[in-house]
Amino acid sequence: MLEKIEKVLVVIQETDKIESLLRQAIRLCEGHAAVMEILYIHQSPLFELPDYFKRSETEGLDSERVEKEIETTLERLGNTSSYAIFIKESETVDQVLALDKGEGQTCIISFYHEEITPVLARKVSSPLLVMKSEPKMYEQILFPVDLNENNAAFIRDMKTLFPSASIKLLYEPSYIVENYIFDTDFAALPLDPAVDMELDQEMYEEQKEEFEALKKETGLPGELVNEFDMDFIEYINTQQADLLVLHSENANFLFEDTISKELLSAIKTDLFIF
Structure with missing residues (x-):
């Protein structure tokens, strides 16, 4: 911390x-x-x-x-x-x-x-x-989260480091699908598209509830970003933010070589990576 x-x-x-x-x-x-x-x-x-x-x-x-x-x-x-x-x-x-x-x-x-x-x-x-860009006071901060148990502590750190800034939490539901794909033993699951859709919807609703709970616990505003409506990087660049916070424990997949370079290059705001 x-x-x-x-x-x-x-x-x-x-x-x-x-x-x-x-x-x-x-x-x-x-x-x-x-x-x-x-x-x-x-x-x-x-x-x-x-x-x-x-x-x-x-x-x-x-x-x-x-x-x-x-x-x-x-x-x-x-x-x-x-x-x-x-x-x-x-x-x-x-x-x-x-x-x-x-x-x-x-x-x-x-x-x-x-x-x-x-x-x-x-x-x-x-x-x-x-x-x-040129140096500035950070007043509007975006913080993407993936709802792990340490999020509240990370957010407390950000409030301490940038006490005058407004922090907005972001959550992209596609994170669930990617983690689900890599962590699931599909051989043990029935090959039924309806079951897959039901599982995805259940996971989405559970994560949505957790995100709402995190917002309530930290007293911060937040938004679910649906990648089918807008690309995540495009969404970040449309916001009036001064700083994007990325935590490696929250978003390990962002630090794969190819994705990392694309993300760091395409984001227009300053970045705080910890």
């Missing part, structure tokens, strides 16, 4: 994202009295374009210049939190994992990256805040 953020780990891969990432990190640090660790990962520009942070065309990364740029930005943004800066030139995921030791209450912040973000989402032990 994540009840408090004690450290914010900022992962910077693109120089033009420095200010946006630091601005969001400062907001989180101030809200939770957290310290900040800033990890700058240098990647060679495509097509050998001039690199602002290189000493010259023949020399490597100018770490002092990078550090000065970050420090100047922090000062300009009015940062008051303690911080440490790490400048690296190797693999992003490996460097993040080296700093994400699973100790304490850490939140990792990075901008979305097509190849790296899905890997980080699966491998890091700390929550991952993925930015898709």
Whole structure:
């Protein structure tokens, strides 16, 4: 469970994202009295374009210049939190994992990256805040659930982490069918379409009741999203939300390689994965 953020780990891969990432990190640090660790990962520009942070065309990364740029930005943004800066030139995921030791209450912040973000989402032990746009206060949060017994605790964490936000619960009935298909021994069931439809309807009604009970227990609004009316990702993108929360225990199937990349790419809002 994540009840408090004690450290914010900022992962910077693109120089033009420095200010946006630091601005969001400062907001989180101030809200939770957290310290900040800033990890700058240098990647060679495509097509050998001039690199602002290189000493010259023949020399490597100018770490002092990078550090000065970050420090100047922090000062300009009015940062008051303690911080440490790490400048690296190797693999992003490996460097993040080296700093994400699973100790304490850490939140990792990075901008979305097509190849790296899905890997980080699966491998890091700390929550991952993925930015898709400019920094903002999170006021409208969507939280898809699959009705496991820990949901109420997860929701309490979200209320603590984002106290000023309105949280809306989502449940997609197709989750039932997918879990049912993978967990059921069909050899022991009669081959009768009417029986299958009856079982599906019974499961749907049971889950609907559980979802209503969860809404009542947490005092949060919620909505059943029927995939036959609208694709789940399309539904998310039509909502006026600032943040989509995904929990790996709630939606393991979202973290299959192909689905994960599609989901993380197609969602337009920022994502909080924990």
